[in-house]
Every structure is written in structure tokens, then in C-alpha cells.
Amino acid sequence: MPILDVRHLSKIYEGKVAHQALHNIRFTVEQGEFVGIMGPSGSGKTTLLNLIATMDQPTAGEVMINGRNPHLLSRNEAALFRRRELGFVFQHFNLLDTLTVEENIVLPLMLESAPLNMMEDKVKHIAAQLGIESILPKRTYEISGGQMQLAAIARALIQEPSLILADEPTGNLDSKASREVMSTLSASSREASATILMVTHDPVAASYCDRVLFIKDGQLYNELYCGDHRQAFFQRIIDMLALLGGKSHDLSTIRF
């Protein structure tokens, strides 16, 4: 059974002018897979992620996560579902300014009233895995953007969620930091067998994925598998983006 099963998903934003942001999207993600989503600006990537994250209701179609449809849950159950089954890494506003990095990381466990020693063990373990022990006692304003993303990844991993959702996690990082974040994510996907769905504009970041889905105008356009050569995969991604007609600046950020 796939971890994530997206079935005929459509989303229409009602407004002065109704806008169909997603049109009959379907795909599945298997346990331990690291899937990227790419597409031009406004193609509906964030919309798709928000629907999967239960932050918005689809107009038609359904999302199954671990065999459950979170959109049928009540508000309260949906919150608990997000807390237990999903992990998030966003471009901004990942961490709470009032807490230290360590406290931010254990937050999901805290909300679940986990035993104290288990929380302390887990945070130590994850921090070691991600190499961020030194920033644990720091506050958000004392660490760099890359470190913030690593902390957010640590928080997403600590609960061992069924699915981790990331929206442009490297969006505001330089190439070095973004490489660090991406290798951490792909290592977690391999080692901890975490299932990750990531939206990105960065072909380099996308090349860390096992598979990349391309969306155009709210429809699934194509998908690419990594295969054995990451360099070749990267080249195919570039070609695909060119075909998609994404803006040129999307390609200008090539860095290895």
C-alpha cells in the first residue's frame, strides 16, 4: 500500500474569478520514497502541498495517507493527524522565535506528552544525526537560515511521521547551505526510511530526489526517475524545465 495516494484531486479557488488551481491530479508515493514536485510559478505546487497537509479542502478527489483520508476528519482530529502523521519543512516561519532550537525540535513530542527522558534521548540522537548539536541551546535569531532548515528537518523527523512535506526548503539558502539541507533530507529518507514530498524550484535540490513530478497549469505534466546517475538526472530535469517553459531565472540558479 502506498503511503500517499492522491486520487483525481482538483481545487478551484472561488472568488470574483473562479480559478482552477489543480486539475485531476493523481499519483502515489511509496514508503521511503523521496519525491520532488516542480513546475513554473503559479502552477499549483503549494496548493497541492496544502491539500495534502490538510490545511485546505479539495474541490474534488481525495487524498489517502497511510490508508486514511484526512479530509474526512474533524478539525480536532485533523490537527492530531498533522501532529502524528505529518512533518513539515517550509521556507519561512518554521520555528517559534520564543523557543530554543532544542525546544522547537521536541515540540511535537511535547504536545503528545511524551516522557521527558525519551524526548531528551531523541533530540540528542537526531541532532547528532544532523550534526546540529552545537546550536541546540540557541535561539532562532542566533542561527543561520540553513541551520533553521536543519532544525525544522530535525523537528519533522523526530516524530517519525508517515510523510514529510517540504515547500521550497532551500528557497532562501545559498548553494552550500542548500546542498547540506538536501543531503540531510535524502540521507534521512534513505537511513530512516522517511517518506518525503518536496516542492522546489531548484533543479539541484530536485536532483537529490528519487523521482520528480512536473506540474503545469494545475495538471500533472510528466515525471522523471533518478536512476543511477544523479548528474544525468539533473540534466534531464533541466531539459524538462526548459520544455515546461519555466521562467529563465529558474534555471539560472544552477550550482553544484
Next chain:
Amino acid sequence: MTFRQFASSNVLRNKRTYAAYFLCSAFSVMIFFICTLFIYHPELRQQIFYPVVVQAMAGAALIMYVFSFFFVLYSVGAFMNTRKREFGILLMHGMTDRQLGNMLFLENMIIGVSAIATGIVSGIITGKLFLMAGSAFLGISPLPFRLPAGALGLTAASYAVLFIIISLCIPWLLRSKKLIDLVQSGQPLRPEPGASRGLSVLAVVLLLLGYGLAATSTASTLTYRMVPVTLITIAGTYLFYTQLGVKLVGRIARSRPFAWKQTNLISLAGLHYRLRDHAQLFSIVTVVLAISFCSVGVFVSIPVLSKQFEEDFPAAVGYMSKEGNSLDAAHLSEISQELGSRSIPFEALTLPIKYVQAQPSRADSQPGHLLTLMSYSDYKQAVLMSGQPLIDEPPAREEALVLVASQNDRTYLRGRKLTSHVLTSGLTLQETRYTKHVAVPEYLLPDLEDEHISGLVVHDEVFAELSHTLQTDLYTGFYVEDYRQTEALVPELAPGGSVRYTEGLPYALTVSGTLYSMRDSLYSILLFAALLVGTVFFIAAGSFLYFRLYANLDADQRHYATLSRLGITDSEFSRIVTGQLGLLFFVPIGLAIVHSIFAFIALQSYFYLSIAAEMGVVLVSFLMMQVVYFFFIRSQYLRKLRKSMV
């Protein structure tokens, strides 16, 4: 877009932040206007207590004005802070300092002018109501609504001046801010709140010292303790929030077994920052609330004095004829005739009061002091005639009872030592105790050196044998069933209800009915004025809190949006918000209540009767208003935050 349009659209865009400031300013204007409505009321001018009304209302208006000044200044300063980033961007894009100053001047004047207009219009709408309330307090028939030009002009002009002065101060508030500081502010670069142990201890010490001094003050020490105790308590309050509070919450937040459980840490960490960032505001709110409680409390407690009015004025009409007064027969017959024509049955009692010279001890050769003497049987009769039970035992020959001037003066007598007096005849009178009753109203007796006693009650034989008397006055008391019936009796003999002994006329006179109603209106109008001022203070405190909340709304929205993505349930969310708002609303009022309780304990030393019940009512009513305000703001705030959530 012209500059003026830009400024006014700025105000509209920031209406949420400006709302409480605007409303509170408008409210102060309205109350100020109401006060002037009383002062300029044409019908009120004919009332005998008009001068009292003018004093109370002018006092209230003045306090309101001074307070408005600081309120507006503080609020404007606070707005400047929250909008620093916006200013930075404007300056970066080439706006000159002068233009920025002009823009802010305009913005503030737009708010000021609308606040004045709103305040006056709502004053006109509600004026009738306040006049009715005021008339009820004064016990007169409802005053009709009048709109004197003076009231309008005074209010509009005063507040226009206020807003202009403060608007002119704005460039000064913004002075010396470097562009980089302006642009970078608003980013979440907030260092960990720090607090020192020494200052935390100092906070506790100052508060305990202030409370201790307040609780142990007596009627005589209260006056000079008041100012230092207030300052000590204010300093203690400030340190309490900035040091002790921050330190305590920080420590709790760091204790993992407690903090790392469910939403505890989120609340504690939020509180930790809020306390540090808003410590100044918390202190101001606490102090403003305490002032509001105390001012209302004082004027609620004063009417307690009326409860013992009948004991202080035992005779409905008291007439003291000084020696050599040739008109006494005419006056007395006028009084009895008027009582008769009102068909008030009365009994009269006449007794002599003697004045002698005395010295504190035999050895003294100084001229000595004046002493008022009364015989025990006269005292007894006067007490019995007034319908009070007599409990005082007669004094022995060498003894004397000290005649208390009024029941409330007992608060001073607690600290007085009983002494002895040596009369010119060589007789020594030893004071043994204080009389239980006031036999003759203090207005009808001359001032003695010791102002809290009226004189001595001595053995009948001693009184009869007195030699070297300086003067003998004749006191006549008219006793009736209900003294209130004597209101406005013999107005030409005693305008305003009394002629004091010290006024230099050949007689002294008290008419209890008139005096009582005068006092009653005085206390009532003072209370009315205090209620107006207290309400403005209370609302201003609320407005500070509201402003703080909404100035941080964006940051809070981001905060809760992040939390809601992480999967926080609605009930956890409202628990966190309710907890934080609850602290914001109830910690300052809680501390203000504690402050006020100690202030009331100090105030109690001025009163012979207990004022605990009155104070309880005041504090509980304020607390209830705060609870209502809390629930109102909480529902609004939760709704605003929910919008940003999943």
C-alpha cells in the same frame, strides 16, 4: 495622491492599532466635556452647593486633562515604535525627515480632531444621562440638558491645544533614530530577556517595605508617609515585572519536567518574552489601575463619616451664646418659633460652658493654655437628651473626662497620651479617659491647643467652685425626633447650616439638617467626580492592554500559524491564548488590587468606622468590569488569530 490623503489613508490602514487609542482619547474628551457641562450649567449656578460642584468638577476635568496629556504622549510614542520599520522604508525611498514629521503631525491631528469631535458629540448625546445621574447624586430634581457655549469652547480648545502640542513633539520622539535602526526593527531579533537576582530581591524588599509602611501608618503618620510609600511601591512594581517576574517565569520555563509537557512551554516561553518586552507597560497599567481604585475608594469611603453624623451633632439645632451676647433671647425664640411653625416637636436644654486657664504642671510659670470645661451632670443630660445611652462613669474630684471633638477624631486619640492640667486655683485635674459621646458639636467650641479634643468634663462640685473663669458661654440644644427636618431652618442666622465659634460672631450655631444635606451633596459630588475620573483611568489601562495586543498581532498570527501547521488542536490553542491573555489582563489588576488593599488599610487609619465593606464593593466591581472586558477582547482576539490558522 496628495500628502493629506496619504496621511489619512495611513490612519485608516492602521485603524486596528489606533482604535483603542482613539476611543480612549474620545472618551477622555467626553468626560472632560461632561464636567464642563456641570460647571457651565445655568440652573446649577443657583444651588447653594454650586461652588462645591465647580470645585469637584474642575478638579476632575484638570486631572483628566493632565492624564490625557500623558496618555496621548505615551500612546503616540508607542505607535512610533511599532511603525519604525515603515518609517525606515519611507526614509529609504527618499522621504525627508521634515516630510515624515509633517506626515505624522497630520496623522496625529486627524486622530485628535476626530477624537475631539467624537468625544463632544457623544458627550452631547449622553449629557442628559450624566446630568440626571449627577442630579441624583446631589439629590436635586433632574437638571435639564443645556449646551452652554463655554463648555463646548473650553473642551474643544483645551484638547486642540493638547493634540497640537503632542503632535509638535513627534519629531522629538523620532529624533536621532538612525535609518538602519528603523529599517531593521520589527525583525524578530530579540535577545533573551535577562534579569538579575539582586534586583529581584530588591523588588520583593521594596514591595514588602511599601506594604509594611502602609499597613502600620496611623492617622498622624499617614500624611508624610503617603508620598514615599507610593514611590517605593511604584519602584517595587517596576522591578517586580522586569526582574522578579522575568526571573521566575524563566526558571519555570527551564524546569523541563514541568515545562516540557503539552502546551506549557509555549505559554511559558511566550509569557517570558511578553513580560520582558511589556514590563514597562505592565507597571504603568498596574499603577494606573491602583490609582483608579484608590481614588474611587477614597471617595466611596468618605460618606462613611455621615454614618456617625448624628453622634457628632447630637442636637438638631445647637446654639452657643458667647458671654455678652445680647441677641441670644431673640435668636433662641426665632429658632423655637421656626421649629414650631414647621410643627416639629422639640425639647431644649441649656447648659453653661466655662473657660479657664491651665498649665501642664505645677512647676510651670508660663501663661498656660485655654481649657473648656463642662460639668458631668450637664454632659450626662446632653447625652441622654440626644437619645444615646450613657455609659460614662462620673469623674472623681481630681479627675476629668476628655470630651472628644468628634467620633472620627478617636483615630488621632489612639496616639495621644492622657495628661494633667493645673488650674489657677491650684487644683490638678488628671485626665482619666475619653468620653464615649460628643456632647456639644465641635463647631460650637473654640479651638484648643490639642485640636482633637473639645475640653474636659469635670465633677459637678469642681465645676461649681471654679474661680478665675475667663468666660462663661451658654449652650442651648434643641432636640427633635428626626434632625433631617431642620434642613434650611433659620437660613439668615446660619447660612450654609453653621456659624463656627471661631468666626467671631457673638454666637455660634449648627443646624444639623442643613449641614447634613450640604455634606451629603459634597460627598456625593466628590464621589461622582471620582467615579468619572476612575472610569477614565480604568478604560485607559484597558486601552494600553488592547494596544499592546494588537501591535503584536502580526507576530502572534505567524506564531500561531506555525503552531497550527504543526497540528495544534483548537482547544489547545484557546487554552494557550486564554492563558496568555489572562495573565496580561489579570496580573496587573491583581497586583493593583493588592496595592489598593494596602492603601485602604492605610486609609482606614483616618476612619473610626470600618471602610472594609465599601472597599470590597469598589474592588469587586472593578474586577468584574475587567472580567467582562477580558472575555470581550478574548473572543475578538481568538477570532482574529483563527483567521490565520489552518
